Amino acid sequence: MNSTDRLRQSQSSDALGKLSGPSKADLLNVASLIEPLIHRTPVVTSHYLNELSGASLYFKCEQLQRMGAFKMRGASAAIAALTEQERAAGVVTHSSGNFGQAVALAAKIMGIKAYVVMPQGTPRVKREAVLWYGAEVTDCELNLSAREQATEEIIKITGATALHPSNAMPVILGNATATMELLEEIPELNGVIAPVGGGGLLAGTALATAHFGENCLCWGAEPTAVDDAFRSLKLGVIQTNDQANTIADGLKTQLGSINFPIIQHGVASIFCVDEREIIDSMRLLWERTKMVVEPSSAVVLAAVLKYPAEFRGKKIGLILSGGNVDLSQLPF
């Protein structure tokens, strides 16, 4: 069985419960499969933020990933898992954010066609990037059914394979490689904290800490305004959000059936942070580390600063998920 076959097999399972879960070898396979397609991103520290938090913080800089977000990892893994025949017909996704860009770029690198359905109100910078990477953009209305309908139409016409941004095993395994790299560099981490929206990054982080950390915990960080993951974990059943009113636009989506059991199994807790705390942390990161990160990235620092007792004296990895911000719409 080659790595693509293994990957496809893990894709077909839809919950950790149904198999023993992706193995260390599965993770290593995906990592080597996507290695030529992605950047190995740097790990950055800040004296100031260490003093402020009382912990040793190691920021994994996915805003310096290709196309500016960790999504490149999952998108690359998902496309690498396709058969030759599937690749010939191309891929389609609906995304207002980074996954659309990631699919566009990964498809471009692998020489296949990409279709991206984008709702009205998508930040200018994200739309332009998708076009720059050569994908075909289809505009649609802001609601989910309009997106799904537009996607279905493209599939009917082109035979393209639909890629889900977070609820698919190849995407989760691809996302895991960020934490694998981080632990390779700082093996003694006591824990890693990642933002949670759709759950694909957090599930990947949980798998990587379990397989490659030494007693390394995994935590999630989430805007209080869209705390479906926090409530889902507490109640043991996937919860929904009544509204999605947060500045962290990458975290508005909801947990899925494939990533939720992995999160239930591998995540110690999820910390919720308010909008003001997200904005303040984003500003701190910009001012102190000189890095442009998006609000979704800032939630992890916001959580560490809000609950210092949980992290004090520990070595903590923080996944900065991306840096694609519309500079015309800054909150400060």
Next chain:
Amino acid sequence: MNSTDRLRQSQSSDALGKLSGPSKADLLNVASLIEPLIHRTPVVTSHYLNELSGASLYFKCEQLQRMGAFKMRGASAAIAALTEQERAAGVVTHSSGNFGQAVALAAKIMGIKAYVVMPQGTPRVKREAVLWYGAEVTDCELNLSAREQATEEIIKITGATALHPSNAMPVILGNATATMELLEEIPELNGVIAPVGGGGLLAGTALATAHFGENCLCWGAEPTAVDDAFRSLKLGVIQTNDQANTIADGLKTQLGSINFPIIQHGVASIFCVDEREIIDSMRLLWERTKMVVEPSSAVVLAAVLKYPAEFRGKKIGLILSGGNVDLSQLPF
């Protein structure tokens, strides 16, 4: 003669014409003297900006220098050049910008007292940083004579040594180390472009390219609104600015008697760029490299994009001078 003595000796000369100019050994001495005090900053490239400019651009990231600007290099070199007795009385500078922070931090590291005179209207983030580093801040009115008077008073009371941000040989030699590092990493550069305000960075860049480059040119980049360096170079005499109305607040100061002859001797040309070009380039850098750089840094990219014929097909080093921006006052 130890390195400190050598450095003091170079400090006492006030023009390249009066001696053969600082030697390669002088530069190497300063580099080793300040090495423990500064960061070696990374060199960053961008596919997108290479395509856009038609050149191969190597950004030297001084916004990731300690306190967020190249000024840390010059300030460290200036303080390292002081005698024990001078250090005991401390140092004083007047600065609305990065040099104040640099003196504050370098003094803190070396365990000496720093006094910083800051005019009204200094960006909040810069003032707070100077205080954070433990310097004593004296407020004064916005005009030059108020600054000088406040500085004189501090000297009278404390005996502190005044440090000039740009027109002093140790500062110039300290600044040169940014380009020395850059050329160590990319020895085949065809040229290096640096912003010019007071002239201390550009003079240092000229010395470094002359001593460590292989047929490596040195260029300056300057806001058209304060084009004193451009006019000075053309006329052969230091010119002044009638006004200082530019977003590149680090470049409002004027050339000095020590750095000007070095610039005359070692700089091929100075390119002037308009305010809109500076803002657009700053935005490009933020969006594409995810790095927070200040407007003064953006002038170098603005020059390369404005005069593509000068740079096309060449390997160009660009000194990004700093990243200390007041996020409440962004131009986009």
